[in-house]
Amino acid sequence: MKKYDVVTTISYPKKGAMGKTGNWRVFRPILDKDKCVKCLRCWIFCPEATITRHKDDSVDIDYVYCKGCGICADVCKVKAIILEREGKKK
Amino acid sequence: MTEVMIDTGNYIAAKAAVMCKPDVVAAYPITPQTTLVEGIAKYLATGEYKGEYICVESEHSAMAACIGASATGVRTFTGTSSHGLLLMHEMLHWAALARLPVIMCNINRVVGPGWNIWADENDSISQRDTGWIQFYCSSNQEIFDTIIQSFKLGEHEKISLPVMISYNAFILSHTSMPVFVPNQKDVDAFLPNRAPKWKLDPDNPITFGNIILPAEYEKVRLDMQKSHEYAKKLILEISKEWKQRFGRYHGDLLEFYKCDGADYILLSMGAIGAESKAAIDNLRKEGLKFGLARVRCFRPFPKEEILKLSKKADLIVIDRNISPGMEGALFTEVKASLYDNTDAKVCGFIAGLGGKDVPFGDIEKMCKKVINGKARHIEWFGLEGV
Amino acid sequence: MAIKDLPIEECYIPGSAACPGCPATMALRIVYKALGKNTVKIVPACCTAVIESLHPYTSFDIPTMNIAFEAAAAGASGVEAGFRMQGKTDITVVAWAGDGGTYDIGIQALSGALERNTNFIYICYNNEIYSNTGIQRSGATPYGAWTTTTVSGKTEFRKEMGEIIQAHHIPYAAQACIAYPEDLFKKLQKAKIIHGPRYIEIMAPCPPGWRFPMEKTVEMGTMAVETGAWALYEVENDKVTFNGRSKLIMEGKVERKPIEDWIKYQGRFRHLFKPKKDIKRIKAIEDHIDQMWERYRKCYL
Known part of the structure; x- marks a missing residue:
């Protein structure tokens, strides 16, 4: 990445440009990999790109940035993702 | 070899602009600017102007297009007058804050109502605080010389600001005067290629102009002010260089x-x-x-x-x-x-x-x-x- | 095409300023996947200007230039010309604007750029309001919808932007929806290789703007299409083709669902249901959609 020597609003790409947005979360998506059928609906509909797609089409959730909107759980047709309130005592 | 061209301020301005080889001109017609952009269109038709001429649907879009083109790193030029300049107002700020050296002629004309196309400087004076460098010319020769000087000034690495060259409606824009026109080689020797301070480039995915907090914004303004201060020195140098190369001098500041x-x-x-x-x-x-x-x-x-x-x-x-x-x-x-x-x-x-x-x-x-x-x-x- | 055929590569970087459940970032991810990294984007004032995040950082891995509200298409004309003059004709130039910047304040510049044959893709993500400024009415807001400037419901119907675009007879135009990513991806892929002005509008249901829970963004998009409030179609050199569910509705193979199925889940229409059902206004919305489909069938079937 080349930095430009000019004083105006030039911004550079950064993960977490607004900080660790996982802190925004009220509900935490929990993925049950046994139930997952690798349909990738959660991956493609995640507005935050925080569902990580692996080569075998299995997925993981990036909790550092996941804002907890719950779309992944809503679009999952096999209920492999459920939402749990953050900080809930186990 | 220097030639003498006898023509109106607008056609002289078109000639000067084309000799600076802008890559993109975007303009919208308004009296008394029309013959300026018609001049450029004529040079486009004859092949003397080899850039792109975008016939936009408003002055606001003219400046927006110049800003867009300038942001890719190329040289841009436009011209307007009066209400056209006022419609551009928002984009004038945008060009200056983006530090994009768009060069523009403004033909000073009365602001309506009532409709009146004669000379009056209220149009450009009311753009005073946009961050543009502003010249006011008093002869066609000065228009010619100042346009070429302005490209060098605005694109200078320590300036990177847009420049407005104003001249009075009809008194200059539509009055023929003899003007010395240097040969292209000498203009090329005077005016280096633009080296942009920043540009849109898929290999370097920056975002330009996103949300900026007060303390950082203030720095942008301070830097602009410093560039204006530096321009005072540079205008002296450029005028001097022009005199040495071409033998003409209209003053500096x-x-x-x-x-x-x-x-x-x-x-x-x-x-x-x-x-x-x-x-x-x-x-x-x-x-x-x-x-x-x-x-x-x-x-x-x-x-x-x-x-x-x-x-x-x-x-x-x-x-x-x-x-x-x-x-x-x-x-x-x-x-x-x-x-x-x-x-x-x-x-x-x-x-x-x-x-x-x-x-x-x-x-x-x-x-x-x-x-x-x-x-x-x-x-x-x-x-x-x- | 299935979801798994969409590329893994992302140019939207997690941790942005977007609201949870944002349809704009959902759409942007697909746009980036379809157009690839050799793309430059021009953004007028709209939610995306915030989503980018705070200077000196950005959440986009695609060069992005912010420009004034009404200037996206004109700015893109300049960017395109600038690249072309440098021989960089392989770069895809995209204007990415909201419905306010497209239907209202930016329509002049947009129309101009289409008429001038600017070689770019104009994408409007339509959330039917000025959401960035706090949910004010736009030319895309549907009849009856509450906004902060139409407190008891909008009294006018929305513009039909698709038809305005068609009047420019550009080589490619399409309507898509965030709930149908493969359809959107295909349309973008198609648009990418066409020369000249291309227009794609993406229905983008906005949770805070429409007053629905943030996990329902996709469902709201699906229902917009299934009720016929929004149609998926593409126009290639004046030939109109309806796609997916909208094709079935067009051909009469499925009935469009009643509009109530869509609007009753949106807080912006709550006043049409509570304290008592406003049958007249709900019918007006329904009739308007019927008229739209009647016109579609007459023109394009």
Whole structure:
């Protein structure tokens, strides 16, 4: 990445440009990999790109940035993702 | 080889712009700018202009397109006038804050209503605070030379700001004068290729212009101010270089005319500036010690030089503009430049609004009124008193 | 095409300023996947200007230039010309604007750029309001919808932007929806290789703007299409083709669902249901959609 020597609003790409947005979360998506059928609906509909797609089409959730909107759980047709309130005592 | 071209200010401006080889011109027609962009369209048709000419659907889009093109790193040029300039207002700020050196001619024309296409500087004066460097020309030769100089100035690595070259409607835009046109090779030698300070580039995915917090924004403004301050030095250097290369000189920030030993120095801009020279000659013949300091560059404003003038003479300012509720803009700026540092008296006249002619005889009358001690602090020539 | 055929590569970087459940970032991810990294984007004032995040950082891995509200298409004309003059004709130039910047304040510049044959893709993500400024009415807001400037419901119907675009007879135009990513991806892929002005509008249901729970963004998009409030179609050199569910509705193979199925889940229409059902206004919305489909069938079937 080349930095430009000019004083105006030039911004550079950064993960977490607004900080660790996982802190925004009220509900935490929990993925049950046994139930997952690798349909990738959660991956493609995640507005935050925080569902990580692996080569075998299995997925993981990036909790550092996941804002907890719950779309992944809503679009999952096999209920492999459920939402749990953050900080809930186990 | 230098050629002499006899043509109107607008066609001369088109010639100068094309000789600077802009990659993109985006423009929208407005009287009295039309012949400028028609000139460029003609050069496009003949192949003398090899860039892109975007015929946009408004002046706002003209400036937006110039900004977009400039952001890819290329050289851009446009021209407008009056209402067109006012419609651009938002984008003028945008170009300057983006530090994109768009070069533009503005043909000073009355702002309506009522519709009036003659000379008046209120259009560009009301763009004073957009961050653009502003020149006011007094002859077609000066238009030609200043356009080429402006590309070098605006694109300079320490400036990177847009430049507006203003000249009066019809008095210059539609009046033919002989102009020396240097050959292309010499212009190329004077004007280096643009080296952009930043650009849109898929290999370097920056975001330009996103949300910026107060402390950082203030730094952007400070840097702009520093560039304007630096421009004062650079304009001197560029004018000097131009003189060395092409043998012509129209002044730098100011053009001084018979200021040596003057008791009174007249300050004016644009075509009135040129007309003032004739007035000064006549007054000098009568033994009245008048000189002229024509303000060529309004932004950055030559306040240090004006302060120096005030140490040896009283000042008279003629404004072809009015800031309603205050006074002429140049008058305000001149006084602000002197504040607390001089005993010079300053008188201001408003003249030539709405395109009213300001012949040298009238300028002489204004000057004499000041000598006679009859001039008020500010007055409207021809309407009040004189 | 299935979801798994969409590329893994992302140019939207997690941790942005977007609201949870944002349809704009959902759409942007697809746009980036379809157009690839050799793309430059021009963004007028709209939610995306915030989503980018705070200077000196950005959440986009695609060069992005912000420009004034009404200037996206004109700015893109300049960007395109600038690249072309440098021989960089392989770069995809995209204007990415909201419905306010497209239907209202930016329509002049957009129309101009289409008429001038600017070689770019104009994408409007339509959330039917000025959401960035706090949910004010736009030319895309549907009849009856509450906004902060139509407190008891909008009294006018929305513009039909698709038809305005068609009047420019550009080589490619399409309507898509965030709930149908494969359809959107295909349309973008198609648009990418066409020369000249291309227009794609993406229905983008906005949770805070429409007053629905943030996990329902996709469902709201699906229902917009299934009720016929929004149609998926593409126009290639004046030939109109309806896609997916909208094709079935067009051909009469499925009935469009009643509009109530969509609007009753949106807080912006709550006043049409509570304290008592406003049958007249609900019918007006329904009739308007019927008229739209009648017109579609008459023109394009």
